[in-house]
Amino acid sequence: MFTLKQAGLVLAATLLSGCSAVSSTTSKLFPDMLQTAPASEFDVMHPEWADAPMIAATSVEGPYGQTRTESWNVLESYLVNNGLDYELVPGDYVMIRLKQQIHFNTGSAHVAKTSVHWLQQLASFLSNQQGIDVVIGGHTDNTGTVALNDRLSDKRAESVRQTLINQQVPRQIIYTRGYGENVPECTNQTQFGKACNRRVELTLIVAQ
Structure with a gap:
């Protein structure tokens, strides 16, 4: 799996070879780029934001362990x-x-x-x-x-x-x-x- 640093080097090299190559290269390396791109400050705070833990919207526990309904x-x-x-x-x-x-x-x-x-x-x-x-x-x-x-x-x-x-x-x-x-x-x-x-x-x- 590419790290952000490696991905950055590949994208930089691809840019030098022309805009047409950017689309094909990024689609192969990052097929879900739009879905995994950082969408909030929470994502930005995680260097590996594509693998950052998801914050559950349901089943959140209260301070004493009760399930939030x-x-x-x-x-x-x-x-x-x-x-x-x-x-x-x-x-x-x-x-x-x-x-x-x-x-x-x-x-x-x-x-x-x-x-x-x-x-x-x-x-x-x-x-x-x-x-x-x-x-x-x-x-x-x-x-x-x-x-x-x-x-x-x-x-x-x-x-x-x-x-x-x-x-x-x-x-x-x-x-x-x-x-x-x-x-x-x-x-x-x-x-x-x-x-x-x-x-x-x-x-x-x-x-x-």
Whole structure:
């Protein structure tokens, strides 16, 4: 197989013998020249660009080894375009935890008005998708008894679930769980911290 240096010498010699010879010589030496010519900076960075590895357009893995699917691409585009921050949870499946949370008043399971708009928009998106499940986790601060907070966290998760269902999200893809006061995100020693802990978190699971 010719190297680029050898190919360059042959082409230079051929040019000296006349333009008509160029076409026949190059076609014999490089029958697929147009197909293998460097088409991007990636190709240029490889001296032997004709044998450079191909970058796969499909089956790309995520940072934790998950297979990137069309559903993942669509979901990611939606979140980015709508300014919804998220984090990818380690695991065999694609699990995206939204950083945007739904907060509640003390003792209430009613979705706050500040959360209704983006939650309804998300529901509208999910209602037209396949292969994306929703896990809803309800949480409370430490006000009241443990038993009371367990029930309240369940009610908060169920309230968000019903909001999604009202926007035509199939109920069979929605899962809820109440954590009570057991998984605080902030300190319960301040009013601000308590407000932070009165929340519902959403995790979206994309089927492989």
